[in-house]
Amino acid sequence: MKRTGIIGAMEEEVAILKEKMEHVTVTRKADMEFYQGTLNGCEAVVVRSGIGKVNAGICVQILADVFQVDTIINTGVAGSLKTEINIGDIVLSTDTMYHDMDAREFGYPIGQVPRMDTLTFPADPEIRKKAARICKEVNPEIQVFEGRIVSGDQFVADKEQKNRIIENTQGWCTEMEGTAIGQAAYLNKIPYLVIRAISDKADDSAHVDYPTFEKQAIIHSVNLVEALLPLL
Numbered sequence: 001m002k003r004t005g006i007i008g009a010m011e012e013e014v015a016i017l018k019e020k021m022e023h024v025t026v027t028r029k030a031d032m033e034f035y036q037g038t039l040n041g042c043e044a045v046v047v048r049s050g051i052g053k054v055n056a057g058i059c060v061q062i063l064a065d066v067f068q069v070d071t072i073i074n075t076g077v078a079g080s081l082k083t084e085i086n087i088g089d090i091v092l093s094t095d096t097m098y099h100d101m102d103a104r105e106f107g108y109p110i111g112q113v114p115r116m117d118t119l120t121f122p123a124d125p126e127i128r129k130k131a132a133r134i135c136k137e138v139n140p141e142i143q144v145f146e147g148r149i150v151s152g153d154q155f156v157a158d159k160e161q162k163n164r165i166i167e168n169t170q171g172w173c174t175e176m177e178g179t180a181i182g183q184a185a186y187l188n189k190i191p192y193l194v195i196r197a198i199s200d201k202a203d204d205s206a207h208v209d210y211p212t213f214e215k216q217a218i219i220h221s222v223n224l225v226e227a228l229l230p231l232l
């Protein structure tokens, strides 16, 4: 049976999944609690990584080395970078890219990690297609999009910063972990998908929208992860 690692940056993003797990054993490492057991009849390791790129990268490496997961799914919330992607909607990563990696001084485009052989980290297309299909069944009231998810160690809540990120990356939504997960999965050759439900529009209204819509958005992402597991 395949084993899936499921990462949420914040406790709120994984709490419901943890409650639904069976036969759980908990392992603590790097200030993270890895819940290993079954979820919807499938082998899973569910973990709160903490916020930001370094926490997310460390979390993937532990999932790879200690738990030998076959697949990694990141569930959570994000700020929309497209007018048609509304609060509550879901974005599935075609690929991930940093918006705050900047070595233009040496001729690299924004986002490119110097001396790495790729600008973006491609997510698994088969998992993405399955997620898109099942999302329409479990979350019929929202839209599901497939596009680039961008990350940086910044909560984006400013129109000008948002526009700069769009121009530099052509991202569809922005958050703080997905690309670190993508990069670590790429280095370990583990197929991955980032699933993000929109909590805000990454503009001047984000500080109000984020706390208002976070919970509701998380439910959409959690519904999808649970239904997706048996298809992996």
Ligand code: SAH
Binding pocket: 009, 010, 051, 052, 076, 077, 078, 079, 080, 154, 155, 156, 157, 174, 175, 176, 177, 199, 200, 201, 202, 203, 206, 210
């Ligand atoms: N309220 C939290 C901090 C949340 S940081 C606290 O005080 O603990 C925002 C989290 O949601 C990150 O994990 C990030 O991945 C995601 N996120 C949602 N909207 C975002 C935005 N507009 N910009 C960046 N990250 C966003």
